[in-house]
Amino acid sequence: MSDPKMKFLVVDDFSTMRRIVRNLLKELGFANVDEAEDGAVALQKLQGGGFDFVVTDWNMPNMDGLQLLQAIRANPALAHLPVLMITAEAKKENIIAAAQAGASGYIVKPFTAGTLSEKLSKIFEKQNAKAA
């Protein structure tokens, strides 16, 4: 199940958005949150270890969310991490691209704590099912 101590990495180039996500996570009881402003920074932080969950925006400079996702899945040390993609795109092709790259979930802005909670529990469920 979800452990309130698990460490999240929130990746977005817009600091307001990082704060929104951080606040929503806090509402859900996840207070252990770190932030990164783009995929490149995120990857560096992830390689430092200690993270249990990645919530990333799609559109970012330097390295976008999809590239980050691909990099995570390509790295054996990180490949197991659940990655939730956040984007303002409700386009079909984007959703498929995310799925093919191995996203654990996909959430469209704007969303509420309820929606986020729902997405997270889906992902946790799947993880548990895999582990069992």
Add this chain to the structure above:
Amino acid sequence: MSDFQGMDDLMQDFLVEATDLLSGVDNKLVDLERAPQDRALLNEIFRGFHTIKGGAGFLNATELVTLCHLTENLFDKLRNGEIGLNPEIMDAILDATATVRHMFGYLERGVQPPAAQARLLQNLKDAIAGGTPAVAAAAAPAVAPADAPDWTALHGAVTGVPVAAPSAPEAPAASLPELEATTNAYGRRATDKPGSNQVSGRREGEKVRENAIRVDTARLDQVLNLSGEIGLTKNRLNALRSDILNGKQDAETLHALDAAVSQLDLLVSDLQNAVMKTRMQPVGRLFQKYPRIVRDLARGLGKEIEMELAGEDTEIDKTMIEDLSDPIIHLLRNAVDHGVETPAERMAAGKPEKSRVRLEARQEGDHIVLIVSDDGRGMNPEKLRAKAVEKGLITDEEANTMDERQSLNLVMLPGFSTAAQVSDVSGRGVGMDVVKTNIQKLNGMIDIRSSAGKGTTFIISLPLTLAILPVLLVRLGEQPFAVPLSMVREILPVEPDQIQEIGGRATMVVRGEVLSVLPLSSLLGWEQVNTPEYGVLMQTAETSFILAIDSFAGREDAVIKSLDDFRPKGVAGVTTLSNGQIVLILDMKELLASLGDARGVPRHVLLPRMAEAA
């Protein structure tokens, strides 16, 4: 009630960040006109709108989302090469950014922005459709691909239908009916002026928003560190105090006291500096929006202008950045409208077709200098003098005694406008005098240099901060008063036999200029007891005069304490001298205004003893 109750913090963050982002977009748009194929540029602009849209979604700002969404879609097509940039599309885009900025204005006041103009939305839609005749992107939305994981369907359920791009914003709108009601109730259009929302009555709780400021954490750490050090020094002083009170007064103790006080001195001035620095912002934030404004103006006037920015890293007090915005826009407008010539005129004069307008900032000692210059036709002192005489602003005699610099400064007189025809860009009668007043409000100075055919330069010089005001201490009897040093030109001895009465006013001739002499005592409503010994030549935007005083006590950097609740007329605030004496800082403008039109006193009032003797 604000439409965004409970979201104030978030809103502040969003606005600060999104405004920066939008300014960036504006500048990139100017670049884009030069390089319409630049994919990286298109991508960045796309991302700008995308990010603003994302944030706006969380604030439920539906109309902002709609507009950003359309613009973003347009850029998506542009960056994918599906459509090419043309002037019509560019205009629609520029219109869109202006509207987005306008909507930020609404958000700032805690009001949901109204819908963008239908024409703009249609233009954007046309532009998007124009590139892709078969809008196949709007494929059957309800059909989820079979091979997609289950969260695709889930996501569809959450967002309503996974609608095709152009109509997507309808989903959030539908889920927020009460929001629509608010928007409709005001029924404003994007063209309405921001101030006009006052018509709907002042809403309670619509407080003046505290402006957020972004401070480098390193600077905050420094402040924290210094205040900690000061705490330690205070402890040390406390210990020394009890030692001394207990009769311990040996050389060692006194030496320690001396050391502690010196250290406190150093720490406090460091702390002052550090705190001041937290208010300092790079002037680049202010500069960002200008290239776009200059471009729009130049285009409207059929001129070709290359805007140059320099010294964007120079830091200025945040409050000043805001107050400088309008004066600089005005100077730039002047430069574009009056300063530079049309390409044809330039060719005829043997100059390059493209003119240059330059905006520069730099720090010079304890001053910030802002320079707005152009390489246009320059100003003609002769013409300026003639114009001022014609308008009755100065007399023939005055005109004859003016040097070039004084003549140029005539443009800053109220009611002076040089353009033969008033255009809608600049020269609305109010203008340079307002710029000068605004700069003086910031305790700054403005100077003009110009050479015919080569261009004009405006130089604004500002103090580093508003918290510390350099003042001149003057005395009336034994009572000191402080006057802002920025208004003081020089100090002269007052010889009673040089005082002449002209038209019932005491005057003095300083280098050929006739100036009225106003005793400080009569400005304050006191009786003149002594014969004033000194005169301070004061210069304000409107007038120059000599302030007659008994004596002066030098200059001082005053830390202003405002008298919030009771503010006597003519007093800007108080400051404390090193000996603990409290001194009133005079607001000369208010004092002068209280005199009304009677800007002068008869000679016998100024020189009471002389009158008696006579």
